[in-house]
Amino acid sequence: MALEFEQPILELEARIRELNEYAEEKGVDLGDEIELLQRKLDSLQKEVFSGLSRWQRVQLARAPGRPTTLDVLQTIFEDFTELHGDRAFADDPAIVAGIARFAGRSVAVAGHQKGKTTKDNIHRNFGMPHPEGYRKAMRMMDLADRFSMPFISLIDTPGAYPGISAEERGQAWVIAQSIQRMGRLRVPAIAVILGEGGSGGALAIGVGNRVLIMENAWYSVISPESCAAILWHDASQAERAADALRLTARDLKELGVVDEIVKEPAGGAHRDPQASMRELSKTISATLEELSGMNPDELLQDRYRRFRGMGAFDSG
Amino acid sequence: MALEFEQPILELEARIRELNEYAEEKGVDLGDEIELLQRKLDSLQKEVFSGLSRWQRVQLARAPGRPTTLDVLQTIFEDFTELHGDRAFADDPAIVAGIARFAGRSVAVAGHQKGKTTKDNIHRNFGMPHPEGYRKAMRMMDLADRFSMPFISLIDTPGAYPGISAEERGQAWVIAQSIQRMGRLRVPAIAVILGEGGSGGALAIGVGNRVLIMENAWYSVISPESCAAILWHDASQAERAADALRLTARDLKELGVVDEIVKEPAGGAHRDPQASMRELSKTISATLEELSGMNPDELLQDRYRRFRGMGAFDSG
Amino acid sequence: MALNRLFRRRRTSGGGRDVPDLWLKCPACEAQIYKKDLEANLMVCPECGYHFRMSAENRVRLLADENSFAQTSGAVRPVDALHFSDTAPYQERLERYQQKTGKSDAIYGGSCTIGGVPAMLFVMDYDFAGGSMGSVVGEELTRGAEQAASEGRAFVTVSSSGGARMQEAALSLMQMAKTTMALDRLWEKRLPYVSIMADPTTGGVTASFAALGDVVLAEPGALIGFAGPRVIKQTIRQDLPEGFQRSEFLLQKGMLDQVVKRQDLKETLARILRLLHPEGGRDGA
């Protein structure tokens, strides 16, 4: 399941492991050889991961083993209590939601959920919500406002589900409503792009006072594959599309679309989920701290100002 | 299609009409005979309609030709503009809703709609809403609050639809939500029981500052037929159940459940729809006038006080 | 908490006959269960997990912190305002239920703490007129919500009810509005309301306060809905699908937050209240 550009690194790591085992088993000293390989590994890692292309980062954002919303909720939050249902049509497993404690205070949370196995992924619809999912998220926003709890969203979706069932239950309407509802929160709102930030389906829960992004996550108006299919009638041009779309964390920071990049371990979050979640926890914590001084009206205004300023044009 | 107890009256009316026609056609003077019959008709009407049993009133409440919600909206309101849909699943024809002008001011309206023909009745599901219908009504309440318009509901339903489709989309939930939403209106709310007020499906849009009822309408926790089926395992005991349930306008006024009875023409609203709607218009107008002095907080409190006081018990 | 101690007292409900039924048959798995084992297991079948009904008093013992409960219900008593009579006068029925349950009406509640959080806890008693809601149930719940609001307590209800009480006719119907609107007292004070649905929760109870919890929990296998299954069957003239109107079905349909086994109910409830109530650290730093 390794990504193509990870391959040489994984092979080198395996060889070092083997040598270590051999040395221990046989009681021979291979210290020099191992050190040499280790140094080679370090420089290889540096070479591979410092020069990651946008398209490679998209692949890291999708890597199996990368922390999912539930991983985050169960690891860096306490007392996570999942709440289900939209009170209208169904419970959508593509979005998980609930209440929890973060750094000692109660919060409401919602995020896209992908599966870890094929079966789980089918159950989660690959993290592509139906309208019910967004209505569930909006219920959490209501709870957040009602009980003065910050609202934290975790974004990890290829996009809202583009199928008949979703269309006929108002996918466009519910995304618009969710954007509006989140914009109206009278409590601190933080959006975290965890993995994939696919278009309106991501933005629906992305209207934070602050928007954080994991180093190898992406966020775009369209997935690179779909973009390539439209522009060049060829989905294999996705690499080119990824560049054109400027969809990486650093690109988005430059464009002012995200506020903060959460560092991932070399090789991506899936190579050390615990460390990357600790890093995320620190950043959320600092961001909450920063927002805690604002009253409800200030939070509303701050959020409006943030999104009001988005865009590039010439007013000459 | 006449009701059983109307029969002798209708026959007498027909005979008077015949005599009149005959007299005109042949140029003979039948004035005395006609006067005699007219007097007989008057006393017969008095006899029949002054002593109406509860069960007979239930039948009048269901009489074909009785003004429906749409009749009322198109007759005593101006500029009625129907608005459709619940923005989540469907448009429910069993509830009509919209905005209109009443006595010169804008209002939001919603009411149960029965059909006039069998085909229409099937389309309207006999005035039995699905959850979508109540969600549409709640949208009108939102509009009412947003634009400071009074909200007027028109109640005419045997009950919320008791079927699988309604249950699985949360019939109980949506009725509760609608009661709550209407209770929270910050504008004057008037509920009118036009015909049948069947249980929770009626109450869902019945939380007015004032509740008006047409003279021959009924309002009850259960229909007489269902009540009879439960208590005596015999739906034909409906007459007895109607008495036990005390479900007529006068009963409900005594119990404090309704505030005002709107007089109907002798023989019921279906015998002169225009006159009965004029009467309704006067009462709504006076009620709106009465409520117009209250500010939003007062309206909320007034509504809470009204329903807070409902019930009979011994605090000894 | 020592759950075993909960059931030391013999159940007093169950009515007139005093022949001790030492064994029970589980309606789900048909296992023969020794009654004391069932009681020790919170009235949950040890074989298959089927949740038997539980008395209101035992519910309170299950959910309230030990020695924290102080009953407030019982101050108001039902009257037959409509002189309702079917096969028996309503007044007579009331007296029979009062004798059977030792309660003035179908509800039992008061103040307590739950996981340390101050709360008002109200439990419907299915043994009293099928847990139906008339004027007294409505008034007790309303007073409970009002007291919770004025004392800064959370509000918790456990429903087990056939719906509105027919014998109080329109007055019962009005209790749906009254209890629903009483919840707004909590809303104004930003106090949490958790609704727990036990078997069965139908009709005017589901369609008013019970559906409106900030969090809505249900026990496994509970029948929950607006119309009763018999009415629906008559309407659609066909059999109902397996599992229809059961907790698990409603969870899938988006109506419930969680289906919680009775063994986990106290812990789940306490965790939710601590998260949502100011004293549980909601506004803490």
Next chain:
Amino acid sequence: MALNRLFRRRRTSGGGRDVPDLWLKCPACEAQIYKKDLEANLMVCPECGYHFRMSAENRVRLLADENSFAQTSGAVRPVDALHFSDTAPYQERLERYQQKTGKSDAIYGGSCTIGGVPAMLFVMDYDFAGGSMGSVVGEELTRGAEQAASEGRAFVTVSSSGGARMQEAALSLMQMAKTTMALDRLWEKRLPYVSIMADPTTGGVTASFAALGDVVLAEPGALIGFAGPRVIKQTIRQDLPEGFQRSEFLLQKGMLDQVVKRQDLKETLARILRLLHPEGGRDGA
């Protein structure tokens, strides 16, 4: 209003070629229509009622009261902030669209009265990059909503758009949030917003401001949705049902308030605005 007069001016859009196409074939009923007849009939097929697309300028003429319109759009111009290039550089494309439509971007709007009610009216121009929403469209709409709020005007949009503009990538995506949040300026002032969906209204436009009208109207037969039909077909790998994602379908599905024929659009819109706007007697006695 004399509708005939609306189309006295020759349509200037349609671009470079100047060969006059005097006849058109209706894509719905295949009738041959004399173009002038079509224009006189508001671009609605006289045979079958099929609604052809209509230029933004003619839309404004249709909806604004005569001589009341004052353009405000056009003050901001698009830039290629991302140096986006596919088969042609974005900058080149922009210039081509600007030449073709005479507009700086895909929107045309300003202040006017509608049925006497003061309003800001914005119409998307499908001829400009498929009516797609980038930074300029977002900014124009936001300024429009803000101006409406500060001047006490109603806000009216007519959408005709393929969605967010790909060439501005994440910046386009952000316009969904920006325009949506701008609507709250109207909310605060209790001013009405009516959204009219014309063919087609899809993607990020439907999923932001266009869906959020206090009242949402659509023209007959308009394609309306989130995902485009091609994408859906690819996803589900089967044909889409007849009428799927058309106005009439969405009305049934509860998403629209009304489907309104173009001939009735002005009257319906004016009636709604008069009912909802303070100057239309909303708070009158």
